Amino acid sequence: MTNEVLQNWQFIFIFVALSPIFPAAPVILNRLLGPQKPNAIKQQTYECGIETVGDTWIQFKVQYYIYALIFVVFDIEAVFLFPIAAAWGLLGLFAVFEVALFIIILAVGLYYAWNRGALEWF
């Protein structure tokens, strides 16, 4: 059992180690086959022919941050729910109530965020 699990993960590690080759090969081939004549105008930031004004790396809209916060809550919830879902057939009545309570607490959280206008795009 343990050996099998390790073999499976060995495959994943080999895959991770080899997978950069597949995107890197065409990009390097492109480097070798394509012309290399850089100049200042060619390397300008593309903005439909107009010179770019001001700094690009600016502060972003706070809305994205709020969505990201709600996402983190739900994603962590999912991490907790996955093992429970996989073992669902083995769990007793107590676990059912516990999970129901867990999901309801999150639903209340979503309702709160919704009510406070965190889900409105403006």
Add this chain to the structure above:
Amino acid sequence: MNPIDLLIATLQLRLGEYLVSVYGSENWVFVVRDVLTVLTISTFCLLIVIFLIWLERKVIARMQDRLGPNRVGGRYGLLQTVADVLKLLTKESLTPAGADKWAYNLAPLLIVMTALLMWAVIPFGPGAMGADLNIGVFYILAVSSVSVVCLLLAGWGSNNKYALLGAFRSVAQLVSYEVPMVLSLLIPIILAGSMATEAIIGAQYIPFLFVIPLSAVIFFISALAETGRTPFDLLEAESEIVAGFHVEYGGMKFGMFFLAEFIGTLLMSALFVTIYWGGYTLPLVNLVLGVFGLPPIDLASLAWGRTLSLPIFFGKVFVIYFVFIWIRATLPRVRIDQMLNLNWKFLVPLSLVLILVVAIVDKALPANTNVWAYSGIMLLANILIAVGAIELLRRRGRQERAAAEAAHDDELADISAEALPAAHH
């Protein structure tokens, strides 16, 4: 090593077993097998994309009453994409002056890596898969969320305002739709009692598509959004932000984003087939055989079963892939607020309710319930929730329309009240 045996082993997708039988079970045999599997899966993915791009262009063209590619490579334009790839290879590979070189060059590599790595746990046939991880579905979700990082790297590293805006949008979209996708995938896991993809296929006596259709629909919608396809392609809305996060990319670096998108879409189709449509098995055919009292087809016990499973699996995958293309040809693009509202105000609450109901129904039914009764009750619960949700939406829509009409009438009344006295003079 007998070349004929090797060929047969390869054709039957039994290379691993063959290598072990030839060399004994030393560990490096597994390393050789793993390297060969990685090369096969990855090469297959890279090559199939050439076909997928052709297919997409041709199908969309026919749906829009155009001819599509029809010059390069015969009257069906089969070599059009090959020509495009060659063109991309001979383009100058630029790095914009203001770009963050590391982030800019790393993003296209990383995004293809994540798209390829997800294929490790997709079963192509009985036992013919990269790694039967016991956390298979979880692994796919984990790897797929790395692509968010790639998009942000690309958008941020390009030092272009459109690219950055596109990256923000993509991150908001991918991050949001990951929630309903994760939640809807919990439901087949509850039913199958395992996260391993092969175990989920094994649990589908009746395909989950017909047991928990609502979960399948939620998964499909989130898959559309996760792969950034129409109607959720606003991360590359041409008319607003040019090409989105990859606007500064050219040549093969751009090609890599394109590649990752197509591999990702094919993967989502494969995942849908695996989780909701019985993967490489033939559950529906087996059900029909069962009605006539015949034994089910067990691909694992047939000599050429693994080879046979490939056309079955890819036939199903291409049916789902066709639906992806079909949707692209049918629906217009949504706005960002509509996209986020659909997710957070509809799909997330809906999938939470669905999980609760499915989990409780699963526990409420006695453990020895007949599979048909179990599936029927589950299907009924799904349909009831779907009908309820749609009814709620309709009521909400009607109220909003009524409010808008009332506001419009008030406005008209105000205008005529102002305009009428003026008309008398």
